[in-house]
Amino acid sequence: MLRSCTAGLRSIWALRGRREGAPRLSMDLQPARRLFSTEKVIHKDWALPNPSWSKDLKLLFDQFMKKCEDGSWERLPSYKRTSTQESEDFKTYFLDPKLVEEERLSQAQLFTRGFEDGLGFEYVIFKNNDEKRTVCLFQGGPYLQGVPGLLHGGAMATMIDIALGSCTGGAVMTANLNINFKRSTSWNQDCQEKYQ
Amino acid sequence: MLRSCTAGLRSIWALRGRREGAPRLSMDLQPARRLFSTEKVIHKDWALPNPSWSKDLKLLFDQFMKKCEDGSWERLPSYKRTSTQESEDFKTYFLDPKLVEEERLSQAQLFTRGFEDGLGFEYVIFKNNDEKRTVCLFQGGPYLQGVPGLLHGGAMATMIDIALGSCTGGAVMTANLNINFKRSTSWNQDCQEKYQ
DSSP states (O other): OEEEEOTTSSOOOOEEEEEEOOOSOOOOOSSOSSOOTTOOOOOOOOSSOOTTSOHHHHHHHHHHHHHHTTTSSEEEOOOSSOOHHHHHHHHHHTOOGGGOOHHHHHHOOBGGGOSOTTTSEEEEEEEETTTTEEEEEEEEOGGGBSSTTBBOHHHHHHHHHHHHHTTSSSOOOOSEEEEEEOSOOBTTSEEEEEEO | OEEEEOTTSSOOOOEEOOEEOOOSOOOOOSSOSSOOTTOOOOOOOOSSOOTTSOHHHHHHHHHHHHHHTTTSSEEEOOOSSOOHHHHHHHHHHTOOGGGOOHHHHHHOOBGGGOSOTTTSEEEEEEEETTTTEEEEEEEEOGGGBSSTTBBOHHHHHHHHHHHHHTTSSSOOOOSEEEEEEOSOOBTTSEEEEEEO
16 A cells, blocks of 8 residues: 655655555566576666756665665666566466567567656665565656646556555566546656555 | 447457546647747647558558548547647646746657657547547557566556546546556557547
């Protein structure tokens, strides 16, 4: 359940999210475990500051990195693409091979990492395993616009979906997503969302 | 309420969406009504077929365009950017001027139109005013990936949000978004969603 939003930040969106029915899947989406020379995997970790990050976002990032030093919190890495091995595993478990074109699969990117720095989703998720909590620090870019000047509700829903999904141990698929949007927010603001 | 999905298509995602509390806003997001020579407005209508559209999607598009001929249905155009005048109007109504940087506002793009042809959201919405119905034809691209090979739930939530929003007469902001994801879908499939 989303506990609170926007603590200590300019952001003004209060949201509540509920996640039900995480399916039977224990696959881990950490960095690829098996790599082959032919694999076209982009290994850059995108859950790190870049020049587009606001001062507030960097400050919060530093605060949570400090909390990671004793091992109570961890920063979750984030990649544009999964390894071929992970794709193979998913195909085995989930996909109808008729629906997956190999060539197209190689083009695929994680939805939230398809924008250039600062234009789309800038975020990092921290997790506390003992307390079963995650915190998502998020800054929306100008390509996430809904009505002029405001973040699109779908972009916010996407971030909530991802942050809630990170509460679990591995990859999950959402069964129910129920969001009450309390206030609008501009896409040049930062958000902090806490879940547990 | 979402009535049915996936009619006559390969798509396999059944979804239900509920929208509450469309706010007090009568602004129309049709093509800009007042234009000035200095306006940097991209007027290309993106709700039209491009070479990335599948045969099924084009077939459905043609079927609905036929229905538009007698005026019972209309195709809703879709633009990357709103006109300066519309942005001004929204700022007047909604935005705290401190939160809007003029320069950044000019960069802004509609969230669902920020990807190149075929990589992200390919969609068109048709509306029947008498029956108070909209139909959204949607094909997801490889940049909308969640778990490998599958559309991200946030991308699907975004499309539902937009299609439901189109049921109203003008621009709206979502107050509640409640989605039950019935099945997963691959991003190389098409969806048809009907709302009323």
